[in-house]
Amino acid sequence: MGFVSITALGRPNGVLVRSSRRCWTRLVPGRRCARRRPTAALRVRLATAPASGSARAGTAKADSSSGDAPRITPRSQSYAQWYLDVIAAAQLADTSPVKGALVIRPTGWAIWERLRDELDRRIKATGAQNACFPLFIPQSFLSREAEHVDGFAKECALVTHHRLRAVTAADGKSRLEPDPDARLEEALVVRPTSETLIWHMFGRWIQSYRDLPLLVNQWGNAVRWELRTRPFLRTSEFYWQEGHTAHATREEAMDKAREMLEVYRGLLEQWLAIPVVAGFKTASERFAGAEETLTVEAMMQNGWALQCGTSHFLGQNFARAFNVYYQTEEAGTRELVWATSWGASTRLLGALIMVHSDDTGLVLPPRVAPTQVVLVPILPKEEAERQEVRAFCESLLGRLRGHGLRVEMDRRETLRPGAKFFDWERRGVPLRLEVGKRDVANKGVMCARRVDGQKMALPVDGLEARLEDMLEEVQEGMLERAQRFVQQHWHRVEQYAEMRERLRGRKAEEAEDGEVEGNMGGFFLAPWRDSVENEARIKEECKATIRCYPDGWQQEAGGKRCFYSGEMATHMALFARAY
Amino acid sequence: MGFVSITALGRPNGVLVRSSRRCWTRLVPGRRCARRRPTAALRVRLATAPASGSARAGTAKADSSSGDAPRITPRSQSYAQWYLDVIAAAQLADTSPVKGALVIRPTGWAIWERLRDELDRRIKATGAQNACFPLFIPQSFLSREAEHVDGFAKECALVTHHRLRAVTAADGKSRLEPDPDARLEEALVVRPTSETLIWHMFGRWIQSYRDLPLLVNQWGNAVRWELRTRPFLRTSEFYWQEGHTAHATREEAMDKAREMLEVYRGLLEQWLAIPVVAGFKTASERFAGAEETLTVEAMMQNGWALQCGTSHFLGQNFARAFNVYYQTEEAGTRELVWATSWGASTRLLGALIMVHSDDTGLVLPPRVAPTQVVLVPILPKEEAERQEVRAFCESLLGRLRGHGLRVEMDRRETLRPGAKFFDWERRGVPLRLEVGKRDVANKGVMCARRVDGQKMALPVDGLEARLEDMLEEVQEGMLERAQRFVQQHWHRVEQYAEMRERLRGRKAEEAEDGEVEGNMGGFFLAPWRDSVENEARIKEECKATIRCYPDGWQQEAGGKRCFYSGEMATHMALFARAY
Known part of the structure; x- marks a missing residue:
């Protein structure tokens, strides 16, 4: 030069x-x-x-x-407030008059569009095609899969009427109310996720092995009624993609679930510059209706974990519930279809902010x-x-x-x-x-x-x-x-007390210079004997949950004792506070 | 070669x-x-x-x-059935278990994605930015603009509860029902269109002339409870973009409404190969809450019209209803903001099929x-x-x-x-x-x-x-x-009887070789004296409505007499049967 x-x-x-x-x-x-x-x-x-x-x-x-x-607000003072302030200052989103729902402003939506287009490209590269299914699901559909209904029926928006009428209130003013004559015979659920509706449709489209695999993805909105909301991380309405696939064999479905998890990992690392830990969820953190849930978990600047994408191996649960069989290559044999589903949402914008911003x-x-x-x-x-x-x-x-x-x-x-x-x-x-x-x-x-x-x-x-x-x-x-940052806040612990102590979090006066408020020390990898009860106890004692049984570490559990129960360990578990 | x-x-x-x-x-x-x-x-x-x-x-x-x-089914036999058959044969869409809602299959959605991406590019080229507003709108918002509530309150999906509960029915079986303890204080309307919510937000974002113009577009779904549905043309849930803009002056807003209509015309002609007639709607066909509605209308193979995109000049109606003023360049003066909104939907897929397919x-x-x-x-x-x-x-x-x-x-x-x-x-x-x-x-x-x-x-x-x-x-x-085709089915009429006669439609035995069943003769351009009452009478007599007062023809009304009332004509009106 x-x-x-x-x-x-x-x-x-x-x-x-x-x-x-x-x-x-x-x-x-x-x-x-x-x-x-x-x-x-x-x-x-x-x-x-x-x-x-x-x-x-x-x-x-x-x-x-x-x-x-x-x-x-500086992160050292309040990480939660800092997060809200960054969103407001960058004009990413605004609160709305509807409880728990967000307005995503042009600056925020433009970032989402870039993410969405890249994820869409990667999803299409796996052979999946986009389609669009209805927003409303008949309430009876939700009860077809036993665990699914428990997971979702408790927090959903219900459409019960199809017309408003004007009435005169006691104060003489006119106001609107749902018209009792326009009550629906069966309430409609605003989709919290679309497995039930999609498997109903798959039942129409799948007859023979020639129709498999069927790989469908949908971009859209979904609603889960949340009491405590936080922009991008947990809102009553959110934007996402949900992929749904049908396969002839268990192995093929399991491979697909793995493949899609890798798609999320690739997007996070290569586009969002966010390193993730991949692994299996424990029974208590699994998707309602799944046999296995795979997850990618990222570490925020306060050491908390954020689940950034999940991929579910659904076994034959939904095929059974919706009666979806396929004719095998051998004449006269019918088999239940195997399934996966996988999704990532506008939550990724939350991860983006919390990992990189200052x-x-x-x-x-x-x-x-x-x-x-x-x-x-x-x-x-x-x-x-x-x-x-x-x-x-x-x-x-x-x-x-x-x-x-x-x-x-x-x-x-x-x-x-x-x-x-x-x-x-x-x-x-x-x-x-x-x-x-x-x-x-x-x-x-x-x-x-x-x-x-x-x-x-x-x-x-x-x-x-x-x-x-x-x-x-x-x-x-x-x-x-x-x-x-992840390396610095990743702890291998053999003693439960050590994790509990660290998870107390540091008060402002204990914190190191520039440290983020409420830092809980990060991720804790410990030998563990799989137990829903002990997991619940730890959650109660120190608010940490098992984020996953991380890939690449499981062989280390061999011969070790569970850091909580003292029994023989079955897994290496990754604990953290989580959003 | x-x-x-x-x-x-x-x-x-x-x-x-x-x-x-x-x-x-x-x-x-x-x-x-x-x-x-x-x-x-x-x-x-x-x-x-x-x-x-x-x-x-x-x-x-x-x-x-x-x-x-x-x-x-051949078009000469039943145009309506042919339309459904083409959709099924090309696997564009499928019916769903939810009344009036469609499943758009991968083949159909891929066409929509191409259309959507091109329209998005053209919209962004006008300076608008995409954003995302909530699906739900508090019911009270709909009543803020008087005409708007009449237009939309009568056909909307209402969310009244946020939880299901399991109950045991008389037959001893367990089933789900909306939990009476989870009734919302105020019902939420699933957006039929978002003017009210967006103008509420505009009220927060617009303070001074420096914030104008504000040009926002949203891609998403909307719900209008329709009794008679037809795939793509009229479904209870549909996919669209709705643009909303705010301006300092009436002229600028009116220009924007025109500009966006031209965007639709360009997309239809250059991408969909569909010629359109552009013009103003009469009062009875206007968007609820608009001062003027501009439209592009296309002719289907049976001679019926399909409205393919509309652009509304909303005057100051929504600004007044939501109290949105801006500080002018001269200190101390506040003015109400001027508005437009404009939209095109998956209905375009219906137009695509009905214009070109065989x-x-x-x-x-x-x-x-x-x-x-x-x-x-x-x-x-x-x-x-x-x-x-x-x-x-x-x-x-x-x-x-x-x-x-x-x-x-x-x-x-x-x-x-x-x-x-x-x-x-x-x-x-x-x-x-x-x-x-x-x-x-x-x-x-x-x-x-x-x-x-x-x-x-x-x-x-x-x-x-x-x-x-x-x-x-x-x-x-x-x-x-x-x-x-449009030229061949475009008639200038001076006598109402002529239009009424042609609009009877031809029976199969009268039809020319290969003619489409139910062909109503197409579009009729006639001198007309603006009258809501006469318009309603004609609709009753021969089911035709005024699709628009088309651009480029209005000067011809001068000196002519209305083909219906015999009074002095005010406009040249384009009549047709319409979807």
């Missing part, structure tokens, strides 16, 4: 510039260039930086125009960021110069977009640059390009990375490729940082 | 081959090539062919393997076809030759897909070629490529066009470009044919 003159740039603290694909140079005024290779170094910084501090480095706070923007606001991994780069013109006072900066930026915008980068330009003229930086930092845009009149003269831009606040001057020449590399580097760095 | 030997191809009736971009040649065995330029000729044939006859030309019917496939089944315009080309290997008996044909097809498949064409290969080995042709014809795939061992030897394929049954030999060399051209030609030809 042609080096940029530091004095011309007028940045007293020096800037990092990239002099080749793998090499960065820190330019400090008055000093000769000291070469270094910061790709690895930056990675380390990303991987170890306490997520609270350094990201604050922006100019944002000092700017007065940001005075009326909602404040974000006290400044949202931090988005570049692959899911609807806007990867924001271009902020720093307009001089003189109109001719303003025009020059604007024209430079518009041309750059066109070039970068033409290259396939998702770039927005901040054209607001009433806002000061600092307020704009603050705004885009809260919204989590991975890279910010600042362009002032000096940058125009130097044919360069100043680039700031959201994830660590690092700034560096970049020449316009070859900028597309550099931004692409940087986005890739940020994406990788975020996954590595999250992986490091 | 290098000519293909007709005798080698062994097609006794000759085939059309393309010898250059604009030139086709009919090859007949034993005859020397007679050049012609069938691009225009083919267009004419497409534009005039009675949709029933020639498309049947395939080999399909003769094949015995198709014996158990559901039959399609007695053989579905006919898809190439742009919306999830599969544009199907590759059918004609496998010889000998295994070595089979392998050769398979390998040739697989390689061709890869090449065509690599070029961006949406191609599927029919790998079913138990089905005879004729049964496969029949199957793909019913599903409406625009082009079918047949590949037998002779084709492999000749490095060619036999290509059949779904829209007119025409077959032609094509060399593999340069096939991608030829298929692209052909798809484009089919797309254009379908639009032209549909336009011709």
Whole structure:
């Protein structure tokens, strides 16, 4: 590259510039260039930086125009409030007049669309096809599968009437009420999940082995009546995909359940930069009606677990309940069909926020960021110069977009640059390009990375490729940082007392510098003898539950004793507090 | 091109081959090539062919393997039954156990996804952003806008309880019922449309002129309790987008309503190959709560109209009902906000079927076809030759897909070629490529066009470009044919008696050869004096309604007398029977 003159740039603290694909140079005024290779170094910084501090480095706070923007509570003070504040500040969602239901605002929905489109692509690549089934399910359907009804009948929205009528109330005012003449003979359940309805349809569509496997997926909304709601994590209405498959054999169905879990793991790690632990659920945490539930669990910054996707092996339970047999290849033989179902929801947006964001606001991994780069013109006072900066930026915008980068330009003229930086930092845009009149003269831009606040001057020449590399580097760095965090908060325990002690959580005065409020210490891996009763006792004693019997660890249980009962262990169990 | 030997191809009736971009040649065995330029000729044939006859030309019917496939009633016998049969035969949708709700099967949903993605792209290009609002609306919200409540309160699904409980019935059996202890204080309406909820939210988001315009779109489901349902056209649950915008001025809102109508027109004409008539609705056909409703109306093969998209200018009605004011640029002044809303739904799939399909089944315009080309290997008996044909097809498949064409290969080995042709014809795939061992030897394929049954030999060399051209030609030809149909069934009437007479519809014995059952003669344009009462009388007398006051014709009303009342005309009105 042609080096940029530091004095011309007028940045007293020096800037990092990239002099080749793998090499960065820190330019400090008055000093000769000291070469270094910061790709690895930056990675380390990303991987170890306490997520609270350094990201604050922006100019944002000092700017007065940001005075009326909602404040974000620091994580060290209240992690729960911080979560709500980040959602509000980034305008991801808003509360609604309907209890427990969320309004997902354009910024939030655009992230969901990116996630959804990528997951859809991955699901279709497994051979599944999308279809659409009714929102309402006759209430009698829910009782066809015995365990399923227990799991879902207790928390569902029921449609009982199909018309409103106007009546005059005691105060003389007219108001609306359900018309008693329009009562439905059988109440309809707003789908909490669609196994029952879909298996009713599968019964029509499956006759012979030639119709199998049948792989169907549906994108839509579902409703579960929740008492305690939390945006994205637990809402009465949520958006998701639910996949339903039918197979000729147990093995094929089990393989499919595994395959779909891997789809979720891939999406989480490669797109959301969230490492996960995969494994089987215990009986008490299984999906109602499943023989096995597979799960991917992620660790939030307070050490709690969040279930991010589940894949169920349903055995022949639903086929039996809905009488779905297939003709085998051997003439005259009929067999019950084997089933799986699997789903992931807008809950993933909650995971995204809780794993990566910081006290400044949202931090988005570049692959899911609807806007990867924001271009902020720093307009001089003189109109001719303003025009020059604007024209430079518009041309750059066109070039970068033409290259396939998702770039927005901040054209607001009433806002000061600092307020704009603050705004885009809260919204989590991975890279910010600042362009002032000096940058125009130097044919360069100043680039700031959201994830660590690092700034560096970049020449316009070859900028597309550099931004692409940087986005890739940020994406990788975020996954590595999250992986490091899991490693740091992953404990192997042989003594129940140790886990109980740690799970008390630290009070503010005990907490280490910058530690997240209420940190429960993370995940605990312990030898365990499978027991629903003991699991319930532990949940009561220290609120932790078994998130899963994690893959890759089960052979270690051999010969060990259960850390709770002292009996011979059957599994290695992963305990954590969970949302 | 290098000519293909007709005798080698062994097609006794000759085939059309393309010898250059604009030139086709009919090859007949034993005859020397007679050049012609069938691009225009083919267009004419497409534009005039009675949709029933020639498309049947395939080999399909003769094949015995198709014996158990559901039959399609001819349009001349029953247009309504034909419509249901096409949906079943192409596996677009299925009935569901929930009254009035449809299951949209993968084939149907894939078409909807293509339509949806393109409409979404066009909507985003207007500056609107997607968001997501709750499914449930408090019942009191519906009564906030006076006309709105009349329009929607009478046909909506009401959620009144949030839990089921098990009870023992008189016969000793256990069954579920809504738990009386879980009755909601205020019933929730499953959204028939979201104006009320969205304007409640707009009230939070809009403070000043800087927040305007606010352009929001939502994709989702909605429910209107319908007594008489018909797949895609009228179902209790349907899928759609509903756009909602807020503006500072009346003019800007009105312009937006117009702009969005043009979006629908563009999608219909350019993607669905459906010509439309655009115009304003009369008061009796307007959206409940709108000041003006703009509509695009399409003509079905039986001459009935189908409303395919509407865009409403809502004035300040919802802003007033939900108290949404904005601070103007001049300090201290507050003004009510102006509004539009606009929507298009899965009803478009109904239009697609009813405009283009024929007695053989579905006919898809190439742009919306999830599969544009199907590759059918004609496998010889000998295994070595089979392998050769398979390998040739697989390689061709890869090449065509690599070029961006949406191609599927029919790998079913138990089905005879004729049964496969029949199957793909019913599903409406625009082009079918047949590949037998002779084709492999000749490095060619036999290509059949779904829209007119025409077959032609094509060399593999340069096939991608030829298929692209052909798809484009089919797309254009379908639009032209549909336009011709509208012209043929568009009547200017000055006498009411003439319209009434024609609208009686023709009985089977009166109908012309191949005419669609129940054809009501189409659209009637007449001078008209705006009158809700006379409109209602005409509807009673001959079931026709005013579809719109069409754009581009209104100046003709000047000086004319209303064809019904004899008073001075105020408009030119377009009458038709309608779904």
